Amino acid sequence: MQTMQNMIPCNLAFLAIAAIFYSWRDIYLHRARVRADAREKRLERVANLLWAAANGAERPDWSSSPVASQCP
Numbered sequence: 001m002q003t004m005q006n007m008i009p010c011n012l013a014f015l016a017i018a019a020i021f022y023s024w025r026d027i028y029l030h031r032a033r034v035r036a037d038a039r040e041k042r043l044e045r046v047a048n049l050l051w052a053a054a055n056g057a058e059r060p061d062w063s064s065s066p067v068a069s070q071c072p
């Protein structure tokens with residue numbers, strides 16, 4: 001019976017370590033997914049910009065913009 005009582009704290013320690021590890025892993029994987037999504041969006045924007053430049057897309061006319069009218 002004494003052996004079983006000695007195993008309970010050890011098992012609780014293993015459970016606590018596993019809970020901490022899995023919590024850390026979930027947070028890490030979530031952040032990695034967010035970073036990968038942001039990187040993919042940036043790459044898509046750059047690809048679209050290069051595609052537009054290669055096809056000779058004209059620059060937009062900013063002179064009629066309300067922000068341009070505020071400039072001196």
